[in-house]
Amino acid sequence: MYASGEGVRLFACAQNFSPQVEQTDPDTVIVDIDGLGHLFGTVHEIAQAMARRAGPPVNIAVASNPDAAFHAARGYSGISIVPEGDEAKFLASLPVTLLTPPEEIAETLARWGTRTFRDLAALPDLGVAARLGEEGVKLQQLARGEGDRPLKPVEAPVQFEEELELEYPLELLEPLMFVMNRLLGDVCTRLEQRALAAIGLRLRLRLENAGDHERSIRLPVPMRSARLFLKLLELDLEKHPPSAPIIKVHLAAEPAKPRTTQNGLFIPLAPEPEKLELTLARIAAVVGEENVGSPELVDTHRPGTFRMCAPFQPRLSKSFSNERAVTLAFRTFRPPLSAKVQSDFISAPGIRGRIAKQAGPWRTSGDWWTTGAWVRDEWDIELADGALYRIYWDAQTGRWFIEGSYD
Amino acid sequence: MGTVILQTIDFKLHDRPAPELLPSGIARLDSVFGGIPRGCVTDIFGPASSGRTTILHSLMAQNEEFCALVDASDAFDPVSAAAAGVALHRLLWIRCGRNAEHALQATDLLLQAGGFGLVVMDLGDIRPETARRISLASWYRMRRAVENTPTALVVIERAPLARACASLAIECARTGIQWSGAPGCSQLLRGAAFSAERRKPLRPASAEFEACALR
Numbered sequence: 001m002y003a004s005g006e007g008v009r010l011f012a013c014a015q016n017f018s019p020q021v022e023q024t025d026p027d028t029v030i031v032d033i034d035g036l037g038h039l040f041g042t043v044h045e046i047a048q049a050m051a052r053r054a055g056p057p058v059n060i061a062v063a064s065n066p067d068a069a070f071h072a073a074r075g076y077s078g079i080s081i082v083p084e085g086d087e088a089k090f091l092a093s094l095p096v097t098l099l100t101p102p103e104e105i106a107e108t109l110a111r112w113g114t115r116t117f118r119d120l121a122a123l124p125d126l127g128v129a130a131r132l133g134e135e136g137v138k139l140q141q142l143a144r145g146e147g148d149r150p151l152k153p154v155e156a157p158v159q160f161e162e163e164l165e166l167e168y169p170l171e172l173l174e175p176l177m178f179v180m181n182r183l184l185g186d187v188c189t190r191l192e193q194r195a196l197a198a199i200g201l202r203l204r205l206r207l208e209n210a211g212d213h214e215r216s217i218r219l220p221v222p223m224r225s226a227r228l229f230l231k232l233l234e235l236d237l238e239k240h241p242p243s244a245p246i247i248k249v250h251l252a253a254e255p256a257k258p259r260t261t262q263n264g265l266f267i268p269l270a271p272e273p274e275k276l277e278l279t280l281a282r283i284a285a286v287v288g289e290e291n292v293g294s295p296e297l298v299d300t301h302r303p304g305t306f307r308m309c310a311p312f313q314p315r316l317s318k319s320f321s322n323e324r325a326v327t328l329a330f331r332t333f334r335p336p337l338s339a340k341v342q343s344d345f346i347s348a349p350g351i352r353g354r355i356a357k358q359a360g361p362w363r364t365s366g367d368w369w370t371t372g373a374w375v376r377d378e379w380d381i382e383l384a385d386g387a388l389y390r391i392y393w394d395a396q397t398g399r400w401f402i403e404g405s406y407d
Numbered sequence: 408m409g410t411v412i413l414q415t416i417d418f419k420l421h422d423r424p425a426p427e428l429l430p431s432g433i434a435r436l437d438s439v440f441g442g443i444p445r446g447c448v449t450d451i452f453g454p455a456s457s458g459r460t461t462i463l464h465s466l467m468a469q470n471e472e473f474c475a476l477v478d479a480s481d482a483f484d485p486v487s488a489a490a491a492g493v494a495l496h497r498l499l500w501i502r503c504g505r506n507a508e509h510a511l512q513a514t515d516l517l518l519q520a521g522g523f524g525l526v527v528m529d530l531g532d533i534r535p536e537t538a539r540r541i542s543l544a545s546w547y548r549m550r551r552a553v554e555n556t557p558t559a560l561v562v563i564e565r566a567p568l569a570r571a572c573a574s575l576a577i578e579c580a581r582t583g584i585q586w587s588g589a590p591g592c593s594q595l596l597r598g599a600a601f602s603a604e605r606r607k608p609l610r611p612a613s614a615e616f617e618a619c620a621l622r
Binding site (some may be wrong): 003156195266269270271272274276278279280282283286287288291292293294295296297302306308309312324325326327328330331332333334357358359380382387388404405406407 | 432433454455456458459460461463464465468471472473479482483484485486487488489490491492495496500501502503504506509510512513516517519520521522524525531532538557561563564581584586589590594597598599602616617618620621
């Protein structure tokens with residue numbers, strides 16, 4: 001299809017007929033019409049449908065190869081059907097300048113008096129090769145309509161998104177899962193076709209009261225299992241349900257290259273990331289998201305301070321040592337048990353006894369420059385029954401607490 | 408005449424192969440018990456301050472695989488564990504807020520998922536009457552889940568709970584507390600000595616070990 005200065009319009013028009021569209025130059029597009037016969041009929045009818053859709057002025061040529069169609073569309077106005085096998089005859093009258101030869105070859109051809117495709121096609125092959133080189137041979141093949149290059153279709157940017165407007169509002173999670181199962185299946189198939197996986201999922205639910213309920217799931221490694229995604233979204237929606245019935249579902253996956261790992265013989269046992277992600281989501285649904293993760297120490301002297309790193313991402317390290325002294329472990333009471341200390345007797349919920357031995361006090365304090373200042377005196381105590389505890393006196397509240405036990 | 412072919416079927420009961428053992432990191436314990444068996448349930452029980460958690464920290468520090476700790480009573484102290492050599496980034500900590508039911512569910516899910524070298528269910532501060540409500544069926548289910556896997560399931564508790572489902576049961580007790588200095592302000596907690604006695608299998612064996620205090 002050729003129309004001067006209308007390349008963008010032609011491209012948009014051609015995409016309505018076939019996904020295989022090549023933007024050959026700013027004014028010309030080449031479309032693969034193989035298979036369109038079932039929809040439009042003969043090649044002439046296909047060309048007419050395209051001409052109607054594109055609107056005048058447009059030249060359309062149908063040929064067995066892209067180059068012949070290109071030259072015919074640029075050389076003849078209206079609709080041209082180039083008969084298969086007679087391309088050279090059909091293109092014979094076109095001026096040789098249509099081939100846009102390099103300046104040097106164009107001068108040579110002009111000196112020889114070669115003005116049309118017919119003239120160039122009639123020249124002896126060996127002579128053209130000897131005098132004009134490879135470029136000349138190529139031009140001669142084009143003049144004979146013998147091009148055999150494949151079409152180079154423009155690849156439209158692929159979007160891994162699906163949306164569905166529902167016929168009636170959904171209130172329950174279960175029917176929504178059926179809808180999402182279908183959408184996820186489509187998205188995962190598209191990812192698989194392009195050898196990609198998803199590193200994140202975005203779900204947008206249009207609610208009946210015109211608001212949107214958005215959820216995002218970030219995955220630790222690229223994955224491509226529709227079943228896994230469905231379960232993760234289900235667990236997430238159970239925790240964060242939409243506030244009104246749903247009328248539209250939009251699902252998007254963030255593409256990424258799939259995970260490639262090479263396991264070694266001496267790499268220790270580790271959970272599979274896909275399985276672990278689902279397990280953690282299920283556990284988080286039971287105990288709460290903030291209670292699942294890996295502990296991390298915080299750079300402070302305040303006792304019992306740590307940070308939960310979520311999500312848990314197993315990573316190997318070589319900080320492993322065989323030789324280590326056995327240290328006395330500590331168990332923390334969260335929150336600390338409020339206690340009553342009278343002379344050598346302590347009582348707290350579940351703990352009661354005479355203090356047989358004690359070590360302390362050790363005064364610690366910190367954060368006095370902030371509103372969260374703390375001051376405490378600590379003791380290690382052994383009760384008459386042999387149990388070992390760490391207790392402290394909070395100077396700010398003036399109360400005793402049992403922080404935990406040595407075990 | 409047809410010939411009758413008699414097939415001799417070997418009905419001999421084959422012994423289960425001995426499970427692979429995870430070293431506990433406490434030399435005296437390993438020399439007596441060998442270690443903690445993989446693919447089995449291990450009970451470590453005893454009263455407060457009996458060295459259960461010390462064994463647990465040492466076990467987690469020794470194990471270079473990924474560990475999961477299902478902490479029913481939210482008693483895990485990361486500072487103390489890090490000092491014992493536990494690689495915290497290899498540890499999945501699940502805090503159950505004193506809910507034994509949640510701890511059971513989380514342990515079950517972890518065992519089904521697989522991939523952990525050590526899964527610990529810490530019921531050490533759960534009241535015995537609450538812990539005893541865990542049905543035997545739950546313990547059998549967990550034993551079945553861990554069987555034929557490279558995971559060792561360790562249960563920390565006050566009294567033995569897994570009973571018939573445990574392949575190894577260790578009872579802990581304190582034997583002495585070491586203090587230094589004169590009584591009063593100059594006294595210091597130096598450490599503690601513990602004993603560990605094998606209650607299952609019923610082959611009497613015991614080991615004593617010491618742990619030094621951090622202060």
